[in-house]
Amino acid sequence: MQTCPRCQRVNPDEAAYCHFDGANLRDGSSAAPPSNRLPHEFVFSSGRHCKTYDEFALGCQDEWSDASELLQQGVFRQFFTSVGRLDLARAAEEARKHPDADVALDTFLVRLPVAGLAGPRLELEPRRVSLGTLRSGETMETQLRVVNLGKGLLLGTIAVTGGEDWLRIVGATAGTLQLKALRDQVVTLSVNTKDLAAPADHHGRLTVITNGGIVEVAVLLTAAAHPFPHPPYKGAGSPRDLAVRIRGNPKPAVALLEGGEVTRWFKLNGWPYPVNGPAAQGMAAVQQFFEGMGLAKPPALQLTEPELRLRCRQSESVLGQTTVHTPDRKWVYGRAVSEVPWIRFTTPNASGPQRATLYFEVDSSELTPGSHEGVVKVIANLGTTLTLRVSVEVTAPHKTIKKPSPGREFPDESHASKAAAPPPARTKPVTVVSPPPPPREEPTLAPPVNQTTRRWPLGPVVSWALIALLLRLLLAGPADIYARVLTQGTEAGTAATWRQAPVEALFVRHFVLATWWVGALAGVVILSWRGSRWIDIPCGLIAGAATGVAAGGTVACILPLLDAPARVAWRGISPLAEGAGAIAATGLWLVVAVASWTVLGAVSGLVVAVVQRRPWHARQKFPYKS
Numbered sequence: 132m133q134t135c136p137r138c139q140r141v142n143p144d145e146a147a148y149c150h151f152d153g154a155n156l157r158d159g160s161s162a163a164p165p166s167n168r169l170p171h172e173f174v175f176s177s178g179r180h181c182k183t184y185d186e187f188a189l190g191c192q193d194e195w196s197d198a199s200e201l202l203q204q205g206v207f208r209q210f211f212t213s214v215g216r217l218d219l220a221r222a223a224e225e226a227r228k229h230p231d232a233d234v235a236l237d238t239f240l241v242r243l244p245v246a247g248l249a250g251p252r253l254e255l256e257p258r259r260v261s262l263g264t265l266r267s268g269e270t271m272e273t274q275l276r277v278v279n280l281g282k283g284l285l286l287g288t289i290a291v292t293g294g295e296d297w298l299r300i301v302g303a304t305a306g307t308l309q310l311k312a313l314r315d316q317v318v319t320l321s322v323n324t325k326d327l328a329a330p331a332d333h334h335g336r337l338t339v340i341t342n343g344g345i346v347e348v349a350v351l352l353t354a355a356a357h358p359f360p361h362p363p364y365k366g367a368g369s370p371r372d373l374a375v376r377i378r379g380n381p382k383p384a385v386a387l388l389e390g391g392e393v394t395r396w397f398k399l400n401g402w403p404y405p406v407n408g409p410a411a412q413g414m415a416a417v418q419q420f421f422e423g424m425g426l427a428k429p430p431a432l433q434l435t436e437p438e439l440r441l442r443c444r445q446s447e448s449v450l451g452q453t454t455v456h457t458p459d460r461k462w463v464y465g466r467a468v469s470e471v472p473w474i475r476f477t478t479p480n481a482s483g484p485q486r487a488t489l490y491f492e493v494d495s496s497e498l499t500p501g502s503h504e505g506v507v508k509v510i511a512n513l514g515t516t517l518t519l520r521v522s523v524e525v526t527a528p529h530k531t532i533k534k535p536s537p538g539r540e541f542p543d544e545s546h547a548s549k550a551a552a553p554p555p556a557r558t559k560p561v562t563v564v565s566p567p568p569p570p571r572e573e574p575t576l577a578p579p580v581n582q583t584t585r586r587w588p589l590g591p592v593v594s595w596a597l598i599a600l601l602l603r604l605l606l607a608g609p610a611d612i613y614a615r616v617l618t619q620g621t622e623a624g625t626a627a628t629w630r631q632a633p634v635e636a637l638f639v640r641h642f643v644l645a646t647w648w649v650g651a652l653a654g655v656v657i658l659s660w661r662g663s664r665w666i667d668i669p670c671g672l673i674a675g676a677a678t679g680v681a682a683g684g685t686v687a688c689i690l691p692l693l694d695a696p697a698r699v700a701w702r703g704i705s706p707l708a709e710g711a712g713a714i715a716a717t718g719l720w721l722v723v724a725v726a727s728w729t730v731l732g733a734v735s736g737l738v739v740a741v742v743q744r745r746p747w748h749a750r751q752k753f754p755y756k757s
Contacts, residue, residue, distance in 0.1 A: 252344065281343055461485065467489045
């Protein structure tokens with residue numbers, strides 16, 4: 132390196148003149164700098180003439196593409212060699228070797244002996260990036276413009292230094308993008324709010340470092356939560372809001388918690404789900420959710436038996452159970468994890484009000500006879516861990532001893548005992564005479580069933596007829612006397628009115644008003660028989676009354692159809708009752724209607740009995756007997 136004797140600035144070793152004031156560096160003199168004029172004019176392809184080094188540097192910046200091409204072609208090296216500036220010719224040759232033509236030209240311009248050459252100056256548009264409000268899980272892209280307000284090539288980097296989990300630069304490597312701008316450069320920013328908590332404000336930061344300055348850019352984003360999409364809690368905007376709605380109406384939440392809808396909603400909004408492990412069953416799932424949210428205190432839990440002792444034979448299985456219970460009036464849920472392979476839980480998850488029972492099986496097929504111990508971890512409400520010790524006494528299986536054949540020893544006798552045993556004595560053969568077999572009885576033909584003596588099913592016929600008769604008598608009061616006579620006009624009850632079917636809405640309304648109380652009374656009686664609390668009696672009264680209204684309306688609509696046969700018969704009998712009064716005509720109609728229902732009941736009982744009865748030919752399937 133060379134130091135200028137006049138300005139005391141450092142210059143390259145190959146420089147003949149100071150790059151800052153033009154002083155001669157070869158002879159060490161501090162004479163006045165030579166003129167800034169070029170020995171020969173330099174003309175660009177556009178026709179621009181440059182007479183001084185300043186004009187040449189300014190022309191390279193204005194005619195950047197043309198100057199870059201001339202540098203790559205070696206024109207600058209030839210020009211400065213011809214004018215005797217070998218140092219600048221060597222600088223042009225070294226800059227030409229750079230793989231990037233723009234960077235090569237910028238490197239060469241720095242070596243020119245020009246004072247006050249304007250360099251690049253950084254500017255960003257905009258200086259503050261506001262992305263507005265985005266739903267959690269949404270993505271978007273925005274652009275940032277890097278502007279060079281100075282001269283020369285703006286070189287540097289831009290990197291994400293805040294908000295790396297949701298903000299990135301498109302095309303960046305390891306979060307950093309290279310900048311090279313003669314005039315400007317557009318940078319694309321990508322935003323992904325998948326894992327962002329909502330609702331909340333998030334802040335990011337971009338850092339731009341260049342040869343024209345250093346700038347930091349703030350990036351602002353507001354993440355909004357997706358509302359809960361399922362009724363009856365539709366529209367809940369936060370976990371707290373959902374918990375408040377579930378507390379007011381907990382039953383519909385059971386299916387949503389068991390099905391994982393609440394879990395997916397938490398994940399969609401980037402919230403950590405407060406429940407660890409599988410969801411409990413039934414109302415215990417609501418208890419589990421509130422405990423995870425910190426809105427309910429877990430109950431005090433304990434095992435009914437902290438230690439179990441079982442006994443079984445080898446290769447057999449024995450069943451056992453353990454119960455987690457609490458004195459508090461809360462739901463209990465739990466899951467079991469066995470630390471030994473020979474304990475398998477048939478119900479690994481259980482729940483219930485104030486107690487939860489877990490059933491397991493001990494498989495002794497892989498155990499040797501003797502005592503064995505195992506430990507089971509029961510993970511209950513809010514991660515409460517209870518320990519159950521299981522002791523199993525395994526005994527050897529029974530040995531089956533076969534009875535030896537005559538003249539043969541037991542299979543477990545040793546060869547020494549066989550050799551020491553005396554030979555069996557010879558005995559005379561014994562002839563066993565078997566008793567003669569009993570005489571074979573020849574099969575005889577069973578007498579055919581006399582189908583003419585088969586009894587008709589009178590029992591179902593009579594039963595159905597009596598039921599129909601009593602039912603019609605019960606309906607006579609509210610349907611015929613009240614709804615069709617007492618609540619109608621002066622002509623009600625005559626022979627002509629009974630020929631018409633009661634299809635008007637007035638009949639249905641009066642019939643329902645006369646019979647609805649039967650359902651209310653039945654609801655109260657049923658709850659009383661079941662031993663319900665007194666506070667449930669009004670509920671049973673309301674439910675029974677509603678059922679009575681529905682049943683009364685249904686019977687009122689069906690009754691005209693069931694009275695159609697009686698109405699046909701009445702058309703032949705009604706001329707006899709034309710002169711009679713309303714009371715006589717009504718009584719005669721009730722006799723005809725009850726008789727019609729009785730006949731219909733008998734026919735129905737006969738049809739049912741015949742259908743259910745065994746076919747007559749079934750007795751002829753096996754005609755022989757021995």
